[in-house]
Amino acid sequence: MINQELQKRSLPDLFLRADGTRVTDVPGWEAQRAYWRALLLSHEYGQLPPVVQPAVTVSVNPINFANKVVWETLRFTFSYGSKSHTVPAQLIYPRGAKGIPFFVMINFRPDIPDRYLPVEELIDNGFGIITFCYQDVTSDDGDFSNGLAGVFSEGERAEDSFGKITLWAYMAMRVMDYLETREEADLHCVAVAGHSRLGKTALLTAALDQRFAAAFSNDSGCSGAAISRGTCADGETTAEIFKRFPYWFCPRYESYVNDPTTLPFDQHALLSLIAPRIVGVGAADEDHWADNDSQYLCCVAASPVWDLYGKPGFLAPDRLPAIGDEFTDGNVGFHMRAGAHFFSRTDWLVYMRTMKKHFAK
Numbered sequence: 001m002i003n004q005e006l007q008k009r010s011l012p013d014l015f016l017r018a019d020g021t022r023v024t025d026v027p028g029w030e031a032q033r034a035y036w037r038a039l040l041l042s043h044e045y046g047q048l049p050p051v052v053q054p055a056v057t058v059s060v061n062p063i064n065f066a067n068k069v070v071w072e073t074l075r076f077t078f079s080y081g082s083k084s085h086t087v088p089a090q091l092i093y094p095r096g097a098k099g100i101p102f103f104v105m106i107n108f109r110p111d112i113p114d115r116y117l118p119v120e121e122l123i124d125n126g127f128g129i130i131t132f133c134y135q136d137v138t139s140d141d142g143d144f145s146n147g148l149a150g151v152f153s154e155g156e157r158a159e160d161s162f163g164k165i166t167l168w169a170y171m172a173m174r175v176m177d178y179l180e181t182r183e184e185a186d187l188h189c190v191a192v193a194g195h196s197r198l199g200k201t202a203l204l205t206a207a208l209d210q211r212f213a214a215a216f217s218n219d220s221g222c223s224g225a226a227i228s229r230g231t232c233a234d235g236e237t238t239a240e241i242f243k244r245f246p247y248w249f250c251p252r253y254e255s256y257v258n259d260p261t262t263l264p265f266d267q268h269a270l271l272s273l274i275a276p277r278i279v280g281v282g283a284a285d286e287d288h289w290a291d292n293d294s295q296y297l298c299c300v301a302a303s304p305v306w307d308l309y310g311k312p313g314f315l316a317p318d319r320l321p322a323i324g325d326e327f328t329d330g331n332v333g334f335h336m337r338a339g340a341h342f343f344s345r346t347d348w349l350v351y352m353r354t355m356k357k358h359f360a361k
């Protein structure tokens with residue numbers, strides 16, 4: 001049944017090389033991964049800026065959750081040419097932690113806790129957190145003169161210049177650079193998480209940076225975890241997203257958005273770059289705009305890449321998603337809770353369960 005649904009979308013074959021031959025093994029896939037990565041960057045999200053190592057300062061926050069946690073405020077100062085910009089981030093971990101799993105949470109607000117970030121519950125479950133507010137990286141609008149956009153922009157935007165999603169993902173990678181210096185983190189168990197536009201960002205982060213062991217994309221929808229070809233009724237289309245948020249993407253994306261069948265890839269290529277690591281796609285039953293069927297189909301379509309690595313991909317029933325679904329036994333996970341577009345505690349419980357299941361020591 002699900003394969004028939006998938007066939008209706010006529011997706012590009014992930015294993016088909018540009019020369020017409022097919023990938024059949026892992027070394028072949030590694031080259032193919034580079035091919036999809038290059039296409040996604042040059043046609044949808046835009047190129048990454050050069051890697052600049054920021055100077056990081058640390059100050060301990062007096063609020064410590066009943067003396068249970070250490071909360072450090074970090075300030076990442078990026079200097080490039082004559083320009084510089086500082087991005088604050090918050091690092092929170094159980095007191096005395098060593099080598100524990102971490103969530104890098106890209107959030108809408110800097111608040112601790114935040115309605116999308118139940119800090120104490122994550123800590124009580126043994127996780128560390130490092131989080132930053134996306135608009136501290138660069139504003140969520142078409143202004144490319146502020147924040148890291150200002151630091152790295154030179155003149156007119158080119159067809160493949162970074163969109164804002166790429167810049168938010170870039171910051172998550174620099175946060176990972178920093179975590180590599182901290183003994184509190186187990187570097188084999190660092191996940192990146194985000195909601196909606198920041199769920200798209202979380203997927204791109206893990207797709208581009210293999211140091212992330214897992215990515216959790218909550219309600220990310222169009223240009224995130226949802227297939228773009230054949231959007232369901234009420235689901236956001238690429239034309240709609242580009243009309244309102246062109247600056248999330250590179251300028252070249254515009255030439256495809258009115259007819260996504262012309263795109264050389266679909267979003268299953270983005271998910272496939274995360275193989276053989278963990279990816280969790282979260283959906284909410286009332287969130288029709290994020291197009292849950294298309295998110296589910298994306299998991300199905302990307303799954304064969306995990307098979308190639310000899311790892312279980314998406315283990316789910318042969319049907320479209322239903323409320324209450326939680327499929328996390330494979331390395332591609334999906335859940336659909338009741339309710340609307342939101343990063344809820346229920347979603348976090350699924351992501352924490354997923355991490356515990358796959359990284360049990």
Ligand code: GCU
Pocket residue numbers: 195196197198219220221222236241289
């Ligand atoms: C809009 C947009 C979505 C996006 C969402 C969000 O609804 O159309 O693509 O995911 O904002 O980020 O909240």
